[in-house]
Amino acid sequence: MVFNDHGTLQRLLWGVSTHRPTDPRSSYLKIGDEEKVSQRIVEYIRAGRLFVGVEGDEPALAYAINTYGSEAFIFSSDYPHEVNKETIEHEIDELMEIDDITDTDKANVLAANAQRFYSI
Numbered sequence: 625m626v627f628n629d630h631g632t633l634q635r636l637l638w639g640v641s642t643h644r645p646t647d648p649r650s651s652y653l654k655i656g657d658e659e660k661v662s663q664r665i666v667e668y669i670r671a672g673r674l675f676v677g678v679e680g681d682e683p684a685l686a687y688a689i690n691t692y693g694s695e696a697f698i699f700s701s702d703y704p705h706e707v708n709k710e711t712i713e714h715e716i717d718e719l720m721e722i723d724d725i726t727d728t729d730k731a732n733v734l735a736a737n738a739q740r741f742y743s744i
Contacts (some may be wrong), residue, residue, distance in 0.1 A: 675697070677697075
């Protein structure tokens with residue numbers, strides 16, 4: 625599963641935590657009585673089963689990486705639509721300037737996670 629930005633993931637986690645389940649027979653998602661859907665989503669993130677596309681200027685990216693780990697996030701650009709080489713380089717520079725994440729986190733977001741996602 626892939627989301628197009630971290631904001632969508634945050635809204636999803638909030639939404640499933642605050643609304644009544646719409647799967648009363650548990651035919652789509654099997655969870656225990658005390659388990660929350662948002663907890664299951666976080667498990668999917670940590671298990672490498674859910675990926676989120678992000679750009680370099682995501683304001684909450686450091687928080688998300690420090691909360692969920694960097695393995696879920698993949699740099700995305702919409703290239704060649706709406707962007708050019710300079711804007712992509714600017715996005716990468718912005719990502720590299722984030723002080724609150726490690727060099728390993730940055731390498732994961734920029735390359736390693738996409739390689740894992742595409743099995744290359």
